[in-house]
Amino acid sequence: MFLRNTLLDIKLYLCGIILFGLMPICAHAVTSVTLQLRWEPQFQFAGYYMAQAQGFYKEEGLDVKIVPGGPGVNMKEEVLSHRADFAIGNSGLALSFMQGVPLVLLADIFQRSAGVLITRPGYGKSIEILSQRNIALRALQDNPELYAIFNKQGILPGDLNKVLSINYPLEDFISGKADAIHAYLSNEPFYLNKRNVPFEVIDPINYGIDFYGDALFSRLDYVQKNSETVKRFTRASIKGWAYALANIPDTVDYLHQGPASKKDRAHLLFEAAVTKGLIMPDYVPIGHINPSRWEKIADTFKELGLAPINSKLDASFYFSYWSERGERFQYSILLGAFSALFLIVGGFVFWYRIVNIRLKASIQDKDELILKVEKVASFDSLTGLPNRRLFLDRLNQAIKWASRTSTFIAVVYIDLDRFKEVNDSLGHNGGDEFLKIIATRLASGLRESDTVARFGGDEFVVLLCNLSKPENVELIIQEFVRKITQATSIQGNILYPSASLGISIYPTDGDQAETLLKNSDQAMFAAKSQGTSNYYFFTQALQIKSSYRLKIATELREALQLQQFEMVYQPIVRLSDGRILHAESLIRWRLSSGEILMPSNFITIAEETGLIVEIGDWVFNEVLHFLQSIAHDDVSIAVNISPAQLNSPKHSALSWHEKIQEAKILPRRLVFEVTESMMMFKSHLVSSKIKILQQGGCLFSLDDFGTGYSSLASLKNLEFDFIKIDLQFIKELHRDARDKSLVSAMLAMAKGLGLQTIAEGVETVEQVRLLKEMGCDFAQGYYYSKPVSAEEFKDMLSKSNHD
Structure with a gap:
């Protein structure tokens, strides 16, 4: 009898809940609302389209008009002007609120921003150098996180060399107009890969900038007057996103056949995969809002000087929405209170116990959720190592401890040598496996107080704490080198890894985390310049050198505009008869002070900054004009080509070929000199450009032959015409x-x-005699002539041919 009564109580309770739950739905009159998107239809907005297609908005009594966005559409203005009731914003909403704009945040859909910087390969190593290049950024409100990266390095928006105001940065990047562009992980990488354009990504999260992506918002007066409508719209939108992410193939088909019909289906699938990673539905409830994280974003805007220092995000910025776990169950309790009218006492007690069990479970779930979110935000997903954010936090704590205990700290910046070649030859899966192996080796043997982190790509950083004296570091560094350089087997291939390491010491090399990190980075670059498997300690001299390099990088661009470069020519003589048949063209930089800089003082910096392509084009054009002024068709001029030049997408071998034809010069009169080291690490791009110029009739010379880098196969496969000893x-x-x-x-x-x-560096008559006897064809050096001006070379050429 008792069991029968209990079952009856449960049935009555369930009936009451169902009846009461249906009441709000039945009561909804159809309300028309407008949603303004940030851009054209794509998977970025799939949740809203699926809420409409699956009838979730209709179930909530809503008739939703979805308006696509595009260039020139300001979501904030659309909402404030009452043309739209809801819109999609980003972390810039916090800035608007602190500036007094009455906006209300409804839901954080994208837990991470898709906004990144895309640069040319090798360009993203130094934010300081990147700031001197042409950067294509949209307005600050569209990509605040990218401006924050520069601010973290002490570079304000006004300090950037050139910010291009453009709507379609991709074409500017491909054409070479922009060296770095603002991009979205779900968009530009797809098109660049499709067009085989190499690139690298600078993700703000690797610099401690953790901004939200797409966020749903409305205006304050609308929310105050229509809070129930706002709840229903938010609830249905989140339901739409849950459906879209759980049914990606069906969602893509719907978008491709309907609102996003202009989009390539492959791109929609790519975008879907990226979007799911940014929303993180497996870790965070869709729409989850974290006020403390928004406060950190607000602090970043204050640091940028964009918001008043005393401004803050108060409670009116956040919409109190029941999807928060605690609030959801408060709503359930309220429902239960009304539903109790349908229940007898026994049923109510049963219901009350169930709710309390669920409340307890929800608290446990929330704790687990916090742990998951912290892990995603603080650790590298590939290797499981701490990321930049967590590393900086630990470094700051270590500095405080070292200050109190008078101990030393070492920051070791590690960059793997030639990692790109591992990726190119073994693919991304092989590259990932390689990185995991290196991560394991670095982490093994570290003390509990030490930290090894991955900053992204092939960069790792180690924090060594509680050092009694700096001299102890070197033995640890040598052990790192030993571990890294152990032979590694991946996919049946034996690899011999190497790395460049830079070390800075607290407090001698800096007492701030960012300073120590920057100085170890500079030391790493110094080590890399010395070859593979080297390590270098930061010194004041290195800091001076770094400042000098930054100064030269800035002045190089001005030198191009002010036409401060000059060309000189060193004769190359045929040993059999002493005739001048060739010359090597060499660049000089005449400063405004009159001082002349040799290439060794600026070419490496030009390569690092990407200016080598523009300088190389200038040299090429100068040599073409010079050849046009020489009447002797049997005289050729050698032009040095940098590996960075040929590896750059900005450089066009076809363009050079066309210019040679336009100049009406025999292609064989141009000899391009490449170094042995370039042949050692040549890419497919380098090889293809060499082939294009060779097929056009140009000649090639292998420079510095015999210095230990050459691949003999290159001499055969690339069909060189000369070697220079x-x-x-x-x-x-x-x-x-x-x-x-x-x-x-x-x-x-x-x-x-x-x-x-061709023998280089010939200075004595005895060297000339021996080279003749040994059968060398040509000689170049001070025995014949130093490099001379164009006019002087013409005079020497006339005398040589006359004799």
Whole structure:
């Protein structure tokens, strides 16, 4: 009897809940509202389209008009002007609110922003250098997180070299107009990969900038007058997003056949995968709002000087929505109170116990959720190591501890050498496996007080704490090098990893986290410039050198505009008869002070900043004009080409070929010199450009031959015409029998391959005699002439041919 009564109580309770739950739905009159999107229909807005298509808005008594966005559409203005009731914004909503704009945040749909900087390969190592390049950014309200990256490095928006105001940055990036562009992870990477354009990504989260992406918002007066409508709209929108992410193929089909018919289906699928990663539905309830995180975003705007220092986000900024777990169950309790009218006492007690069990479970779920969110925000998803954000937090704590205990700290910046080649040869899966192996090796053997983090790409940073003296660091660094350089087997391939390491010490090299990190980064670059598997300690001299490099990088761009570059030419003489048949073109930089800088003082910096392409184009055009002024068709000019030049998408071999044809110059009169090191690490892009110029009739010379880098296969596969024997073998040719034997072997090999030979650095008559006897074809050096001006070379050429 008791069981029967209990079952009856439960049935009565359920009937009451169902009847009461239906009452609000039946009571809804159809309300028309307008939603303004940020851009054209795409998966970025799939949740709203699916809420409409699946009838979720209709179930809530809403007739929703979805208005696509585009260039020039300001979501905030659309809402404030009453043309739209709801719109999609981003973290810039906090800035607007602090500036006094009456907006209300309804739901954070994207827990992470899709906004990133895309740069050319190798460009993103230094934010300072990047700030001197042409950067294509949209308005600050469209990408506040990107401006925040520069601000973190002490660079304000007004300090950026050139911010291009554009609507379609992708074409500007491909054409070379922009060196870095604001992009969305779900968009530009798809098109760049499709067009085989190489690029790198700078993600704000790696710099401690953790902004929200798409957020649903409305205006204050509308929310105050229509709170129930706002709740229903938000609830249905979140339901639409849950459906879209759980049914991606069906959602993509709907979008492709309907509102997003202009979009490529493959792109929609790509966008869907990225979007799910940004919304993080497996870790965070869709729409979840975290006020403390918004406060940090607000602080960033204050640091940028965009919001009053005393402004804040008060409660009126957040819409009190029942999807918060605690609030959801408060609503359930309220429902239960009314439904109790339908229940007998036994049923009510049963219901009350169930609700309390669910409340307890919800608190546990919330704790688990917080742990999951913290893990996503603080750890690298690939390796499981701490990310930049967590590393900086630990570094700041370590600095405080070291200050109190008078101990030392070391920050070790590690950059893997030639990682791009691992990715190119083994694919991204192989590259990921490689990174995990390196991460495991670095983490093994560290003390509990130490930290190894991955900052993204092939960059790792180690924090060594509680050091009694700085000298202890070097042994640890040597152990890192030993671990990294161990042979590694991946996908059946044996790899021999190497890395460049830079070290800064607290407090001698800085007492702030960002300073220590920047200085270790500079030291790493110094190590990399010395070759592979090197480490370098930061010094004041290195800081001075870094400042000098930044100064030169800035002045290089001005030098192009002010036409401060000059060309000189060093004759190359045929040994058999002493005639000048070639010359090597060499660049000089004449400063406004009259001082002349040699290439060794600025070419490397030009390569790092990307200006090498513009400088290289200028050199090429100068040589073309010079060849046009020389009447002798049998005289050729050699032009040095940098690997960074050929590896850059901005450089066009086809354009050079067309200019040669327009100049009406025999292509064989141009000899392009490439170094052995370039051949060692050549990419498919480099090889294809060399082939284009060769097929056009231009000649190629392999410079610095014999310095230990060359791949003999390159001599055959790329069909060189000349090899230049490095001056270090010529210098002691008449004194050192080993040098003589080496040069003799090089000459014999070149002859066997049908290549002509040029000896560099010839300075004595004895060297000339020996080279003639050994069968060398040409010689270049101060024995014949130093590099001379164009007019002087013409005079020398006339005398040589007359004689």
